[in-house]
Amino acid sequence: MMKYLDEFRDPGVATALVGRIRDAASRLDRPVKLMEICGSHTVAIFRTGIKSLLPENITLVSGPGCPVCVTAMDDMDRMIALADPAVGGKSIIATFGDMLRVPGTWTSLESRRAEGADVRVTTTPLDAVQWAREEPGRPVVFLGVGFETTSPTIAASVLRARQSGLDNFTVYPAFKLLPPALTALLEAPDVALDGFLCPGHVSVMLGAAAYRPFASRYGKPCVIAGFEPLDILHGISMLCDMLADNLHEVRNSYGRAVTQQGNTKAMETLMEVFEPCDTPWRGLGIIPGSGLSFRGEFADFDAVRRFGLSSVPVGTEPAGCACGQVLRGNMDPPQCPLFASACTPESPVGSCMVSSEGSCAAWYRYST
């Protein structure tokens, strides 16, 4: 028995929760569209078949919460360029595994690795700090993708590298902040959403209070949910209850992990090293204050500054890829003309098909 996991997978409770969702749905006077923001929710929803249990008037769409999927083509191209000896020298490129196969405009990290570049996959930035320690003569670049769950771990790794006096550890900062993206979605004229299933682990860091503006200013109910099947069903049930009762509040169904104020130490660590900046998202364009750049005193850790990447040409998004519409919840992947024909997980066209948490990959794996 795994504590905190198995208790949240009980099929009997799942049936009861589905019943509650149906009750609430029967009280709704219109069809509603809920967005699960987080890629890990998308995968869990597909894996457990939750979509098929929902009444007809409740639609779940995936949002822009897969960090690899929302990485802009320019950032992708520049990160891949670092694996080119002419740009990155003899650097060690350290990355989370999902980045490996994402196609840039010209090539991918995986192809660069096959050509001899030292591209190493890891699950923690601390490994990259260790590699920098072991080979002081070689620059190590950690490809910094992720939301508020992940970016503080990389900020803390930068602090550890500084403490150890390492001058060869750097990070390419392609991080994304979630709340500005939600604001951008809600401000977009073509996006119509009724509520948000908020990401459990981003919220561990941010705290439940971070969603208040979306409930109060935009009138969208928000429920923070964990990743076990009962967590997700409970979250959807709470959202439907609020919609049926015409309430728009922030509720937390993941109280065992998420507090009101979040992990303030992690957020302080993040903001000690980085500061918010405007940044481009795939499919969503530039969103003000939604990225992170190094603060001046940490400039030596900035791979962009170290390697002068301005020589990397401006890339282009793959023709015909509808990732932008998919990431905004405007289109289901099968509606993309390339889905399952030109674009498959084996030969992906867009990032939403590459990442295991991408919406296109999840649809392909579980619905075709």
Next chain:
Amino acid sequence: MCIAVPGRVTGIDDLNMATVDFGGTEKVASADLVPDICVGDYVLVHAGFIINVLDEEDALETLELFRQYMETLQDDEVP
């Protein structure tokens, strides 16, 4: 990519690195992002870092709520 896994802290060293037991497999995780961790705490680990301490009381409350939902369901089913 934001997946975090629950485990139990079994030790902490001088470098603020904790040993965490995930149902029989032990791994090392940094405690840099949490203020104070004690041996025996249940924590979530993401990308090699402990990101919080799980609140047992709250977990039990949620499970109790779920139990009540199940009971209501069973009562409804009784003709």
